[in-house]
Amino acid sequence: MRTTMNVLLTGNNLALRAGERPVPVPGSDQLLVRTRALALNNADLAHGGDERIAGYEFSGEVIGVGSGVDAGLVGARVAGTTPAAFAQYVVVHHRHVITIPESVSFEDAASLPTALLTESGALSVAGVGAGDSVLITAAASGIGLIGVQLARLMGAAPVIATTRSAHKRALLERIGADTAITTGEQDLVAAVLEATAGQGVSAVLDHVAGEMIAAVVPATRLGGKIISVGRLGGSEATVDLYALAARQATLQSVSYGFTPPETIGDLLAALESRVLPALADGRIKAVVDTVLPFADAASAVERLGSGQALGKIVLRMP
Template identity: 30%
Template sequence: MPTLIRFHKTGGPEVLQYDQVPARALQSGEIRLKVEAIGLNRAEVMFRAGQYVEAPVLPSMLGYEAAGVIEEVGPDVKGLKPGDRAASIPGFSMTRYGAYGDSVVLPAALMAKTPDRVSSIEAAASWMQYCTAYMLIEYGGMKRGDTVLITAAASSVGLAAIQLANVVGARPIATTRNADKVQALLEAGASAVINTKESNLVEQMRQLTNGKGADIIFDPVIGPQLEALCEAAAPSAQVFLYGLLDPRPVPFPLITALTKDLTFRTYKMSLLTGNPERLEHLKAWITQQLESGALKPKIARVFPFKQMVEAHRYMESSEQIGKIVVSVP
Protein backbone atom coordinates (compact mmCIF):
# COMPACT_ATOMS: atom_id res chain seq x y z
CA MET A 1 0.00 0.00 0.00
CA PRO A 2 1.50 3.38 -0.96
CA THR A 3 2.65 5.76 1.73
CA LEU A 4 1.58 9.33 1.01
CA ILE A 5 2.55 12.42 2.97
CA ARG A 6 -0.61 14.46 3.53
CA PHE A 7 -2.02 17.01 5.95
CA HIS A 8 -5.44 16.92 7.62
CA LYS A 9 -5.35 20.54 8.75
CA THR A 10 -3.37 23.57 7.63
CA GLY A 11 -0.48 24.81 9.72
CA GLY A 12 3.25 24.43 10.28
CA PRO A 13 5.48 21.53 9.20
CA GLU A 14 4.21 19.43 12.08
CA VAL A 15 0.81 18.92 10.36
CA LEU A 16 2.44 16.67 7.74
CA GLN A 17 1.75 13.00 8.38
CA TYR A 18 2.46 9.66 6.72
CA ASP A 19 -0.74 7.95 5.59
CA GLN A 20 -1.16 4.47 4.18
CA VAL A 21 -3.56 4.96 1.27
CA PRO A 22 -4.86 2.22 -1.06
CA ALA A 23 -3.57 2.57 -4.62
CA ARG A 24 -6.31 3.85 -6.91
CA ALA A 25 -6.91 2.76 -10.47
CA LEU A 26 -5.35 4.91 -13.15
CA GLN A 27 -7.63 7.09 -15.24
CA SER A 28 -7.05 8.16 -18.83
CA GLY A 29 -3.79 10.08 -19.26
CA GLU A 30 -2.30 9.12 -15.90
CA ILE A 31 0.81 7.18 -14.84
CA ARG A 32 1.93 5.63 -11.58
CA LEU A 33 5.45 6.57 -10.52
CA LYS A 34 7.68 4.67 -8.09
CA VAL A 35 9.24 7.68 -6.44
CA GLU A 36 12.97 7.87 -5.77
CA ALA A 37 13.29 11.59 -4.98
CA ILE A 38 11.04 14.57 -4.20
CA GLY A 39 11.96 18.20 -4.82
CA LEU A 40 10.63 20.77 -2.35
CA ASN A 41 9.20 24.14 -3.32
CA ARG A 42 8.11 27.27 -1.49
CA ALA A 43 4.63 26.86 -3.03
CA GLU A 44 4.16 23.64 -1.05
CA VAL A 45 5.01 25.38 2.21
CA MET A 46 2.39 28.03 1.42
CA PHE A 47 -0.16 25.39 0.38
CA ARG A 48 0.37 23.45 3.62
CA ALA A 49 -0.10 26.66 5.60
CA GLY A 50 -3.29 27.61 3.75
CA GLN A 51 -1.65 30.65 2.14
CA TYR A 52 -1.43 29.50 -1.48
CA VAL A 53 -3.41 30.60 -4.53
CA GLU A 54 -5.61 27.51 -4.20
CA ALA A 55 -7.12 26.12 -1.01
CA PRO A 56 -6.37 22.51 -0.02
CA VAL A 57 -9.15 19.92 0.09
CA LEU A 58 -8.53 18.07 3.37
CA PRO A 59 -7.02 15.59 3.87
CA SER A 60 -4.73 16.99 1.22
CA MET A 61 -1.87 15.69 -0.84
CA LEU A 62 0.90 18.09 -1.82
CA GLY A 63 4.05 18.30 -3.87
CA TYR A 64 4.88 19.24 -7.45
CA GLU A 65 8.17 17.44 -8.17
CA ALA A 66 8.89 13.73 -8.03
CA ALA A 67 11.38 11.64 -9.95
CA GLY A 68 11.65 7.89 -10.25
CA VAL A 69 10.56 4.98 -12.44
CA ILE A 70 7.18 4.59 -14.11
CA GLU A 71 5.38 1.54 -12.71
CA GLU A 72 2.17 1.62 -14.74
CA VAL A 73 0.54 3.70 -17.46
CA GLY A 74 -3.16 4.37 -17.82
CA PRO A 75 -5.35 4.43 -20.92
CA ASP A 76 -4.43 6.81 -23.74
CA VAL A 77 -0.86 7.38 -22.53
CA LYS A 78 1.63 7.69 -25.37
CA GLY A 79 5.41 8.01 -25.31
CA LEU A 80 5.83 6.57 -21.81
CA LYS A 81 5.99 2.97 -20.61
CA PRO A 82 6.69 1.01 -17.42
CA GLY A 83 10.40 1.10 -16.63
CA ASP A 84 11.00 4.59 -18.01
CA ARG A 85 12.84 6.96 -15.70
CA ALA A 86 10.86 10.19 -15.50
CA ALA A 87 10.18 13.31 -13.45
CA SER A 88 7.11 15.48 -13.01
CA ILE A 89 6.71 19.01 -14.36
CA PRO A 90 4.78 21.39 -12.08
CA GLY A 91 1.59 22.27 -13.91
CA PHE A 92 -1.14 20.35 -12.11
CA SER A 93 -3.33 21.27 -9.16
CA MET A 94 -2.32 19.92 -5.75
CA THR A 95 -6.03 19.53 -5.01
CA ARG A 96 -5.95 16.64 -7.49
CA TYR A 97 -2.38 15.30 -7.56
CA GLY A 98 0.58 15.23 -5.19
CA ALA A 99 4.22 14.19 -5.42
CA TYR A 100 4.89 13.44 -1.74
CA GLY A 101 4.83 9.67 -1.50
CA ASP A 102 6.67 6.48 -2.36
CA SER A 103 4.23 5.67 -5.18
CA VAL A 104 2.11 8.45 -6.70
CA VAL A 105 -0.30 9.02 -9.58
CA LEU A 106 0.54 11.90 -11.89
CA PRO A 107 -0.63 13.25 -15.28
CA ALA A 108 1.38 11.72 -18.12
CA ALA A 109 1.42 14.96 -20.13
CA LEU A 110 3.41 16.58 -17.33
CA MET A 111 6.12 13.93 -17.16
CA ALA A 112 9.55 14.28 -18.75
CA LYS A 113 11.94 11.39 -19.35
CA THR A 114 15.11 11.62 -17.29
CA PRO A 115 18.39 11.51 -19.26
CA ASP A 116 20.76 8.67 -18.33
CA ARG A 117 23.42 11.05 -16.98
CA VAL A 118 20.94 12.75 -14.61
CA SER A 119 20.23 11.16 -11.22
CA SER A 120 16.74 11.05 -9.74
CA ILE A 121 17.91 13.50 -7.05
CA GLU A 122 18.90 15.95 -9.80
CA ALA A 123 15.76 15.30 -11.84
CA ALA A 124 13.55 16.06 -8.84
CA ALA A 125 15.45 19.32 -8.40
CA SER A 126 15.15 20.50 -11.99
CA TRP A 127 11.74 21.12 -13.42
CA MET A 128 10.19 23.79 -11.19
CA GLN A 129 13.28 25.96 -11.22
CA TYR A 130 14.16 25.63 -14.88
CA CYS A 131 10.55 25.95 -16.08
CA THR A 132 10.20 29.16 -14.06
CA ALA A 133 13.48 30.62 -15.28
CA TYR A 134 12.67 29.56 -18.84
CA MET A 135 10.24 32.49 -19.06
CA LEU A 136 13.33 34.65 -19.60
CA ILE A 137 13.83 32.85 -22.92
CA GLU A 138 10.23 32.15 -23.94
CA TYR A 139 8.81 35.57 -23.10
CA GLY A 140 11.85 37.74 -22.48
CA GLY A 141 13.88 36.73 -25.49
CA MET A 142 17.00 36.72 -23.31
CA LYS A 143 20.04 36.66 -25.57
CA ARG A 144 23.79 37.09 -25.75
CA GLY A 145 24.91 40.45 -24.40
CA ASP A 146 21.82 41.14 -22.25
CA THR A 147 22.45 42.20 -18.64
CA VAL A 148 20.04 40.32 -16.37
CA LEU A 149 19.46 41.41 -12.76
CA ILE A 150 18.38 38.40 -10.67
CA THR A 151 17.06 39.10 -7.18
CA ALA A 152 16.83 36.54 -4.35
CA ALA A 153 19.42 34.76 -6.45
CA ALA A 154 20.38 32.07 -3.91
CA SER A 155 17.00 30.41 -4.34
CA SER A 156 16.77 27.43 -6.67
CA VAL A 157 14.98 29.54 -9.30
CA GLY A 158 17.54 32.32 -8.95
CA LEU A 159 20.37 29.85 -9.49
CA ALA A 160 18.52 28.40 -12.47
CA ALA A 161 18.20 31.89 -13.96
CA ILE A 162 21.95 32.40 -13.57
CA GLN A 163 22.60 29.14 -15.42
CA LEU A 164 20.15 29.93 -18.24
CA ALA A 165 21.68 33.39 -18.67
CA ASN A 166 25.12 31.83 -19.05
CA VAL A 167 23.81 29.21 -21.50
CA VAL A 168 22.58 31.91 -23.91
CA GLY A 169 25.54 34.25 -23.32
CA ALA A 170 23.77 36.88 -21.21
CA ARG A 171 25.39 38.53 -18.19
CA PRO A 172 23.74 37.57 -14.86
CA ILE A 173 24.06 39.97 -11.93
CA ALA A 174 22.76 38.52 -8.67
CA THR A 175 21.46 40.10 -5.49
CA THR A 176 21.34 38.76 -1.95
CA ARG A 177 20.87 40.14 1.57
CA ASN A 178 23.22 37.57 3.07
CA ALA A 179 26.97 38.20 2.93
CA ASP A 180 27.61 34.47 3.42
CA LYS A 181 25.96 33.75 0.05
CA VAL A 182 28.01 36.15 -2.07
CA GLN A 183 30.87 33.78 -2.85
CA ALA A 184 28.50 30.89 -3.52
CA LEU A 185 26.63 32.99 -6.09
CA LEU A 186 29.86 33.92 -7.83
CA GLU A 187 30.83 30.25 -7.93
CA ALA A 188 27.36 29.47 -9.34
CA GLY A 189 28.09 31.68 -12.34
CA ALA A 190 26.98 35.20 -11.44
CA SER A 191 29.22 37.79 -13.09
CA ALA A 192 28.73 40.07 -10.08
CA VAL A 193 26.81 39.98 -6.79
CA ILE A 194 25.20 42.93 -5.02
CA ASN A 195 24.61 42.62 -1.28
CA THR A 196 21.52 44.83 -0.98
CA LYS A 197 21.81 44.93 2.81
CA GLU A 198 25.21 46.60 2.63
CA SER A 199 25.18 48.37 -0.76
CA ASN A 200 22.88 50.64 -2.74
CA LEU A 201 21.34 48.55 -5.52
CA VAL A 202 20.88 51.42 -7.96
CA GLU A 203 24.39 52.81 -7.53
CA GLN A 204 25.96 49.37 -7.84
CA MET A 205 24.04 48.59 -11.03
CA ARG A 206 25.10 51.89 -12.59
CA GLN A 207 28.73 51.11 -11.81
CA LEU A 208 28.50 47.57 -13.15
CA THR A 209 26.81 48.60 -16.41
CA ASN A 210 28.55 51.93 -17.11
CA GLY A 211 25.34 53.77 -16.27
CA LYS A 212 23.05 51.79 -18.56
CA GLY A 213 21.24 49.49 -16.12
CA ALA A 214 19.73 46.02 -16.54
CA ASP A 215 18.07 44.94 -19.78
CA ILE A 216 16.01 42.30 -17.94
CA ILE A 217 15.00 42.14 -14.27
CA PHE A 218 13.88 38.84 -12.74
CA ASP A 219 12.26 39.34 -9.33
CA PRO A 220 10.21 37.14 -6.95
CA VAL A 221 10.25 39.67 -4.08
CA ILE A 222 8.41 42.82 -5.31
CA GLY A 223 7.26 44.96 -2.33
CA PRO A 224 8.78 48.44 -1.98
CA GLN A 225 11.96 47.19 -3.67
CA LEU A 226 10.21 47.55 -7.04
CA GLU A 227 11.04 51.26 -7.07
CA ALA A 228 14.78 50.59 -6.79
CA LEU A 229 14.61 47.83 -9.38
CA CYS A 230 13.03 50.19 -11.89
CA GLU A 231 15.68 52.80 -11.14
CA ALA A 232 18.29 50.11 -11.85
CA ALA A 233 16.68 49.21 -15.18
CA ALA A 234 17.94 50.24 -18.60
CA PRO A 235 15.68 52.11 -21.02
CA SER A 236 13.06 49.76 -22.54
CA ALA A 237 13.96 47.05 -20.01
CA GLN A 238 11.68 44.12 -19.22
CA VAL A 239 10.70 43.55 -15.58
CA PHE A 240 9.55 39.99 -14.77
CA LEU A 241 7.64 39.60 -11.49
CA TYR A 242 7.04 35.98 -10.56
CA GLY A 243 6.49 35.96 -6.77
CA LEU A 244 5.56 38.01 -3.74
CA LEU A 245 8.07 37.18 -1.02
CA ASP A 246 7.65 40.67 0.46
CA PRO A 247 4.00 40.99 1.60
CA ARG A 248 4.19 44.77 2.02
CA PRO A 249 2.25 47.07 -0.34
CA VAL A 250 3.85 47.61 -3.74
CA PRO A 251 4.20 51.29 -4.73
CA PHE A 252 4.15 51.43 -8.52
CA PRO A 253 6.93 53.72 -9.88
CA LEU A 254 4.82 55.20 -12.65
CA ILE A 255 7.08 58.13 -13.51
CA THR A 256 10.17 55.92 -13.82
CA ALA A 257 8.23 53.35 -15.84
CA LEU A 258 6.97 56.01 -18.25
CA THR A 259 10.34 57.75 -18.51
CA LYS A 260 12.19 54.51 -19.27
CA ASP A 261 9.43 52.85 -21.29
CA LEU A 262 9.56 49.75 -19.07
CA THR A 263 7.60 46.58 -19.78
CA PHE A 264 6.24 44.61 -16.80
CA ARG A 265 5.37 40.93 -17.02
CA THR A 266 3.81 38.66 -14.41
CA TYR A 267 4.00 34.92 -14.93
CA LYS A 268 2.41 31.65 -13.92
CA MET A 269 3.55 28.19 -14.96
CA SER A 270 0.31 27.35 -16.75
CA LEU A 271 1.22 29.79 -19.54
CA LEU A 272 3.69 27.11 -20.63
CA THR A 273 2.31 23.87 -19.20
CA GLY A 274 -1.23 24.64 -20.40
CA ASN A 275 -0.08 25.05 -24.00
CA PRO A 276 0.83 21.65 -25.54
CA GLU A 277 3.14 23.12 -28.18
CA ARG A 278 5.03 25.33 -25.74
CA LEU A 279 5.17 22.49 -23.21
CA GLU A 280 6.83 20.12 -25.68
CA HIS A 281 9.32 22.80 -26.70
CA LEU A 282 10.07 23.45 -23.02
CA LYS A 283 10.58 19.74 -22.30
CA ALA A 284 12.90 19.31 -25.27
CA TRP A 285 15.01 22.39 -24.52
CA ILE A 286 15.51 21.69 -20.82
CA THR A 287 16.10 17.96 -21.37
CA GLN A 288 18.75 18.74 -23.98
CA GLN A 289 20.53 21.14 -21.63
CA LEU A 290 20.40 18.64 -18.74
CA GLU A 291 21.71 15.89 -21.00
CA SER A 292 24.61 18.05 -22.20
CA GLY A 293 25.47 19.16 -18.67
CA ALA A 294 24.90 22.84 -19.50
CA LEU A 295 22.23 22.87 -16.79
CA LYS A 296 22.97 21.15 -13.49
CA PRO A 297 20.83 21.84 -10.40
CA LYS A 298 22.57 22.82 -7.20
CA ILE A 299 21.40 20.64 -4.33
CA ALA A 300 21.36 22.39 -0.97
CA ARG A 301 20.60 19.33 1.14
CA VAL A 302 19.06 15.86 0.83
CA PHE A 303 16.75 14.58 3.59
CA PRO A 304 15.52 10.99 4.01
CA PHE A 305 11.83 10.29 3.36
CA LYS A 306 10.99 10.00 7.05
CA GLN A 307 12.27 13.54 7.68
CA MET A 308 9.85 15.54 5.53
CA VAL A 309 8.84 17.65 8.54
CA GLU A 310 12.48 18.57 9.15
CA ALA A 311 12.93 19.29 5.43
CA HIS A 312 10.00 21.75 5.52
CA ARG A 313 11.46 23.44 8.59
CA TYR A 314 14.77 23.80 6.80
CA MET A 315 13.05 25.38 3.80
CA GLU A 316 11.28 27.86 6.07
CA SER A 317 14.64 28.86 7.58
CA SER A 318 15.77 30.23 4.18
CA GLU A 319 19.31 29.11 4.99
CA GLN A 320 19.70 27.00 1.87
CA ILE A 321 21.50 27.82 -1.34
CA GLY A 322 19.86 25.73 -4.02
CA LYS A 323 17.27 22.97 -3.93
CA ILE A 324 16.09 20.85 -1.03
CA VAL A 325 15.42 17.25 -2.02
CA VAL A 326 13.96 14.29 -0.12
CA SER A 327 15.22 10.83 -1.08
CA VAL A 328 12.77 7.93 -1.07
CA PRO A 329 14.00 4.41 -0.30
Protein backbone atom coordinates in the same frame (compact mmCIF):
# COMPACT_ATOMS: atom_id res chain seq x y z
CA MET B 1 1.65 -4.11 -6.77
CA ARG B 2 0.57 -2.93 -3.35
CA THR B 3 -2.82 -1.24 -2.98
CA THR B 4 -1.83 1.43 -0.41
CA MET B 5 1.10 3.81 -0.25
CA ASN B 6 2.94 6.05 2.17
CA VAL B 7 2.29 9.76 1.75
CA LEU B 8 2.98 13.08 3.43
CA LEU B 9 -0.15 15.02 4.32
CA THR B 10 -0.70 18.75 4.81
CA GLY B 11 -3.66 21.00 5.65
CA ASN B 12 -5.70 21.79 8.75
CA ASN B 13 -2.85 24.11 9.82
CA LEU B 14 -0.63 21.14 10.68
CA ALA B 15 2.94 20.49 9.53
CA LEU B 16 3.77 17.68 7.10
CA ARG B 17 2.89 14.37 8.63
CA ALA B 18 2.94 10.74 7.53
CA GLY B 19 -0.16 8.99 6.27
CA GLU B 20 -1.40 6.24 4.02
CA ARG B 21 -3.62 6.41 0.97
CA PRO B 22 -4.73 4.08 -1.84
CA VAL B 23 -2.36 3.82 -4.79
CA PRO B 24 -3.85 5.98 -7.58
CA VAL B 25 -4.85 4.68 -11.00
CA PRO B 26 -3.74 6.65 -14.07
CA GLY B 27 -6.60 8.18 -16.02
CA SER B 28 -6.74 9.47 -19.56
CA ASP B 29 -3.51 11.29 -20.57
CA GLN B 30 -1.83 10.33 -17.28
CA LEU B 31 1.26 8.45 -16.18
CA LEU B 32 1.67 6.44 -12.99
CA VAL B 33 5.12 7.06 -11.52
CA ARG B 34 6.90 5.22 -8.72
CA THR B 35 8.64 8.13 -7.06
CA ARG B 36 12.30 7.99 -6.06
CA ALA B 37 12.82 11.54 -4.79
CA LEU B 38 10.68 14.56 -3.82
CA ALA B 39 11.68 18.23 -3.70
CA LEU B 40 10.33 20.89 -1.35
CA ASN B 41 9.26 24.37 -2.42
CA ASN B 42 8.28 27.44 -0.40
CA ALA B 43 4.63 26.62 -1.09
CA ASP B 44 5.09 23.50 1.05
CA LEU B 45 5.57 25.69 4.13
CA ALA B 46 1.88 26.71 4.01
CA HIS B 47 -0.41 24.27 5.81
CA GLY B 48 -3.84 25.85 5.36
CA GLY B 49 -6.93 24.32 3.78
CA ASP B 50 -8.33 20.81 4.02
CA GLU B 51 -6.17 17.75 4.56
CA ARG B 52 -4.52 16.57 1.35
CA ILE B 53 -1.38 14.93 0.02
CA ALA B 54 1.36 17.56 0.00
CA GLY B 55 4.00 18.48 -2.56
CA TYR B 56 4.43 19.43 -6.18
CA GLU B 57 7.78 18.12 -7.42
CA PHE B 58 9.12 14.59 -7.87
CA SER B 59 11.27 12.18 -9.87
CA GLY B 60 10.90 8.46 -10.47
CA GLU B 61 10.11 5.72 -12.96
CA VAL B 62 6.98 5.36 -15.09
CA ILE B 63 5.26 2.08 -14.19
CA GLY B 64 1.90 2.54 -15.90
CA VAL B 65 -0.02 4.69 -18.37
CA GLY B 66 -3.63 5.69 -18.87
CA SER B 67 -5.61 5.72 -22.10
CA GLY B 68 -4.22 7.89 -24.83
CA VAL B 69 -0.61 7.62 -23.60
CA ASP B 70 2.22 5.76 -25.35
CA ALA B 71 2.87 2.51 -23.45
CA GLY B 72 6.50 2.81 -24.53
CA LEU B 73 6.95 5.34 -21.74
CA VAL B 74 6.81 2.56 -19.13
CA GLY B 75 10.26 2.28 -17.60
CA ALA B 76 11.27 5.86 -18.43
CA ARG B 77 13.14 7.91 -15.82
CA VAL B 78 11.21 11.16 -15.41
CA ALA B 79 10.89 14.24 -13.24
CA GLY B 80 7.75 16.31 -13.11
CA THR B 81 5.37 18.57 -11.29
CA THR B 82 1.84 17.89 -10.08
CA PRO B 83 -0.26 18.41 -6.95
CA ALA B 84 -0.13 15.55 -4.42
CA ALA B 85 3.45 14.67 -5.34
CA PHE B 86 4.64 13.65 -1.85
CA ALA B 87 3.71 10.00 -2.20
CA GLN B 88 5.23 6.68 -3.19
CA TYR B 89 3.09 6.66 -6.35
CA VAL B 90 2.00 9.72 -8.31
CA VAL B 91 -0.34 10.23 -11.25
CA VAL B 92 0.68 13.09 -13.52
CA HIS B 93 -0.33 14.46 -16.91
CA HIS B 94 2.00 12.89 -19.47
CA ARG B 95 3.13 16.33 -20.70
CA HIS B 96 4.04 17.50 -17.19
CA VAL B 97 7.25 15.48 -17.00
CA ILE B 98 10.69 15.64 -18.55
CA THR B 99 12.91 12.66 -19.32
CA ILE B 100 15.91 12.53 -17.00
CA PRO B 101 19.33 12.16 -18.64
CA GLU B 102 21.18 9.09 -17.37
CA SER B 103 23.89 11.36 -15.95
CA VAL B 104 21.42 13.03 -13.55
CA SER B 105 20.45 11.35 -10.28
CA PHE B 106 16.85 11.07 -9.11
CA GLU B 107 17.68 13.39 -6.19
CA ASP B 108 19.03 16.11 -8.50
CA ALA B 109 16.25 15.59 -11.03
CA ALA B 110 13.47 16.07 -8.47
CA SER B 111 14.74 19.59 -7.76
CA LEU B 112 14.48 20.79 -11.37
CA PRO B 113 11.03 20.77 -13.04
CA THR B 114 9.42 23.78 -11.34
CA ALA B 115 12.52 25.93 -11.68
CA LEU B 116 13.18 24.96 -15.28
CA LEU B 117 9.65 25.66 -16.50
CA THR B 118 9.25 28.86 -14.48
CA GLU B 119 12.57 30.47 -15.31
CA SER B 120 12.65 29.41 -18.97
CA GLY B 121 9.11 30.72 -19.33
CA ALA B 122 9.98 34.06 -17.73
CA LEU B 123 13.18 34.47 -19.76
CA SER B 124 11.19 33.74 -22.91
CA VAL B 125 8.59 36.37 -22.01
CA ALA B 126 11.44 38.83 -21.46
CA GLY B 127 12.90 37.92 -24.86
CA VAL B 128 16.35 37.30 -23.40
CA GLY B 129 19.01 36.28 -25.89
CA ALA B 130 22.69 36.68 -26.69
CA GLY B 131 24.07 40.04 -25.62
CA ASP B 132 21.25 40.91 -23.22
CA SER B 133 21.98 41.77 -19.60
CA VAL B 134 19.82 40.25 -16.88
CA LEU B 135 19.15 41.00 -13.21
CA ILE B 136 17.74 38.13 -11.15
CA THR B 137 16.50 38.98 -7.66
CA ALA B 138 16.42 36.45 -4.80
CA ALA B 139 18.71 34.46 -7.05
CA ALA B 140 19.82 32.13 -4.25
CA SER B 141 16.31 30.65 -4.09
CA GLY B 142 15.81 27.21 -5.58
CA ILE B 143 14.18 28.75 -8.66
CA GLY B 144 16.58 31.68 -8.97
CA LEU B 145 19.64 29.41 -9.01
CA ILE B 146 18.33 27.79 -12.17
CA GLY B 147 17.39 31.19 -13.61
CA VAL B 148 21.01 32.34 -13.39
CA GLN B 149 22.21 29.27 -15.25
CA LEU B 150 19.50 29.48 -17.92
CA ALA B 151 20.26 33.16 -18.55
CA ARG B 152 23.91 32.25 -19.16
CA LEU B 153 22.89 29.36 -21.41
CA MET B 154 20.82 31.81 -23.49
CA GLY B 155 23.88 34.02 -23.96
CA ALA B 156 23.04 36.80 -21.53
CA ALA B 157 25.92 38.87 -20.17
CA PRO B 158 26.32 40.19 -17.64
CA VAL B 159 24.06 38.14 -15.42
CA ILE B 160 23.58 39.97 -12.13
CA ALA B 161 22.15 38.21 -9.09
CA THR B 162 20.91 39.45 -5.72
CA THR B 163 20.71 37.80 -2.32
CA ARG B 164 19.94 39.01 1.20
CA SER B 165 22.65 36.75 2.65
CA ALA B 166 26.31 37.60 2.10
CA HIS B 167 27.34 33.96 2.58
CA LYS B 168 25.33 32.99 -0.52
CA ARG B 169 27.26 35.27 -2.87
CA ALA B 170 29.95 32.66 -3.48
CA LEU B 171 27.32 30.16 -4.58
CA LEU B 172 25.83 32.65 -7.04
CA GLU B 173 29.23 33.35 -8.53
CA ARG B 174 30.03 29.64 -8.73
CA ILE B 175 26.93 28.88 -10.79
CA GLY B 176 27.59 31.68 -13.25
CA ALA B 177 26.58 35.11 -11.93
CA ASP B 178 28.97 37.80 -13.19
CA THR B 179 28.03 40.06 -10.30
CA ALA B 180 26.43 39.09 -6.98
CA ILE B 181 24.82 41.85 -4.92
CA THR B 182 23.95 41.61 -1.24
CA THR B 183 20.80 43.69 -0.81
CA GLY B 184 20.82 45.62 2.46
CA GLU B 185 24.61 45.94 2.30
CA GLN B 186 24.94 47.38 -1.19
CA ASP B 187 23.06 49.96 -3.21
CA LEU B 188 21.19 47.81 -5.72
CA VAL B 189 20.82 50.44 -8.45
CA ALA B 190 24.40 51.68 -8.16
CA ALA B 191 25.79 48.14 -8.31
CA VAL B 192 23.70 47.26 -11.37
CA LEU B 193 24.62 50.45 -13.20
CA GLU B 194 28.29 49.86 -12.45
CA ALA B 195 28.07 46.33 -13.85
CA THR B 196 26.33 47.55 -17.04
CA ALA B 197 28.43 50.62 -17.85
CA GLY B 198 25.64 52.87 -16.63
CA GLN B 199 23.01 51.43 -18.98
CA GLY B 200 20.97 49.21 -16.68
CA VAL B 201 19.85 45.69 -17.52
CA SER B 202 17.83 44.56 -20.51
CA ALA B 203 15.62 42.36 -18.35
CA VAL B 204 14.79 41.79 -14.70
CA LEU B 205 13.47 38.49 -13.35
CA ASP B 206 12.06 39.45 -9.97
CA HIS B 207 11.21 36.77 -7.40
CA VAL B 208 10.51 39.15 -4.51
CA ALA B 209 7.72 41.59 -5.54
CA GLY B 210 6.58 43.94 -2.76
CA GLU B 211 9.01 46.86 -2.55
CA MET B 212 11.49 45.21 -4.91
CA ILE B 213 9.45 45.97 -8.03
CA ALA B 214 9.86 49.72 -7.55
CA ALA B 215 13.51 49.29 -6.56
CA VAL B 216 14.53 47.63 -9.83
CA VAL B 217 12.90 50.18 -12.16
CA PRO B 218 15.87 52.62 -12.17
CA ALA B 219 18.22 49.63 -12.66
CA THR B 220 16.48 48.79 -15.95
CA ARG B 221 17.77 50.14 -19.25
CA LEU B 222 15.64 52.18 -21.65
CA GLY B 223 13.06 49.87 -23.18
CA GLY B 224 13.88 47.07 -20.74
CA LYS B 225 11.49 44.47 -19.36
CA ILE B 226 10.65 43.66 -15.74
CA ILE B 227 9.10 40.23 -15.27
CA SER B 228 7.50 39.55 -11.89
CA VAL B 229 7.97 35.82 -11.32
CA GLY B 230 7.74 35.26 -7.56
CA ARG B 231 6.11 36.95 -4.59
CA LEU B 232 8.42 36.24 -1.65
CA GLY B 233 7.87 39.79 -0.38
CA GLY B 234 4.12 39.82 -0.94
CA SER B 235 1.81 39.89 -3.93
CA GLU B 236 1.17 43.65 -3.88
CA ALA B 237 3.56 46.34 -5.13
CA THR B 238 3.52 50.10 -5.51
CA VAL B 239 5.29 51.42 -8.59
CA ASP B 240 5.98 55.01 -9.66
CA LEU B 241 4.44 54.99 -13.13
CA TYR B 242 6.38 58.12 -14.08
CA ALA B 243 9.63 56.30 -13.26
CA LEU B 244 8.47 53.32 -15.31
CA ALA B 245 7.58 55.61 -18.22
CA ALA B 246 10.92 57.40 -17.98
CA ARG B 247 12.70 54.09 -18.52
CA GLN B 248 10.21 53.18 -21.29
CA ALA B 249 10.10 49.86 -19.45
CA THR B 250 7.53 47.08 -19.60
CA LEU B 251 6.31 45.45 -16.38
CA GLN B 252 4.67 42.04 -16.70
CA SER B 253 3.62 39.51 -14.07
CA VAL B 254 3.65 35.78 -14.84
CA SER B 255 2.44 32.71 -12.97
CA TYR B 256 2.58 29.11 -14.15
CA GLY B 257 -0.15 27.12 -12.42
CA PHE B 258 -1.57 23.71 -13.24
CA THR B 259 -4.46 24.89 -15.42
CA PRO B 260 -4.79 24.80 -18.31
CA PRO B 261 -2.52 21.74 -18.59
CA GLU B 262 -1.22 22.94 -21.96
CA THR B 263 0.68 25.77 -20.28
CA ILE B 264 3.06 23.56 -18.32
CA GLY B 265 3.15 21.02 -21.14
CA ASP B 266 4.30 23.63 -23.64
CA LEU B 267 6.91 25.05 -21.27
CA LEU B 268 8.40 21.63 -20.50
CA ALA B 269 8.34 20.61 -24.17
CA ALA B 270 10.32 23.74 -25.04
CA LEU B 271 13.18 22.45 -22.87
CA GLU B 272 13.81 19.40 -25.07
CA SER B 273 16.01 20.95 -27.73
CA ARG B 274 18.32 23.18 -25.71
CA VAL B 275 17.99 22.81 -21.96
CA LEU B 276 17.90 19.02 -21.54
CA PRO B 277 21.11 18.55 -23.55
CA ALA B 278 22.73 21.19 -21.32
CA LEU B 279 21.49 19.27 -18.29
CA ALA B 280 22.94 16.06 -19.66
CA ASP B 281 26.41 17.53 -20.26
CA GLY B 282 26.57 19.57 -17.06
CA ARG B 283 26.14 23.10 -18.38
CA ILE B 284 22.98 23.26 -16.25
CA LYS B 285 23.31 21.69 -12.82
CA ALA B 286 20.87 21.01 -10.03
CA VAL B 287 21.78 22.80 -6.80
CA VAL B 288 20.77 20.60 -3.87
CA ASP B 289 21.43 21.68 -0.30
CA THR B 290 20.29 18.59 1.59
CA VAL B 291 18.96 15.11 0.84
CA LEU B 292 17.01 13.51 3.69
CA PRO B 293 15.04 10.28 4.02
CA PHE B 294 11.28 10.42 3.43
CA ALA B 295 10.69 9.69 7.10
CA ASP B 296 12.55 12.85 8.11
CA ALA B 297 10.23 15.34 6.42
CA ALA B 298 10.12 17.47 9.58
CA SER B 299 13.84 18.21 9.30
CA ALA B 300 13.42 19.04 5.64
CA VAL B 301 10.71 21.59 6.41
CA GLU B 302 12.82 23.08 9.21
CA ARG B 303 15.81 23.45 6.89
CA LEU B 304 13.72 25.08 4.16
CA GLY B 305 12.10 27.48 6.61
CA SER B 306 15.47 28.54 8.07
CA GLY B 307 16.40 30.50 4.97
CA GLN B 308 19.94 29.13 5.24
CA ALA B 309 19.69 26.43 2.58
CA LEU B 310 22.10 26.70 -0.36
CA GLY B 311 19.83 25.08 -2.92
CA LYS B 312 16.87 22.73 -2.82
CA ILE B 313 15.82 20.34 -0.05
CA VAL B 314 15.10 16.82 -1.30
CA LEU B 315 13.51 13.75 0.28
CA ARG B 316 14.74 10.32 -0.84
CA MET B 317 11.98 7.73 -1.17
CA PRO B 318 12.44 4.25 0.35
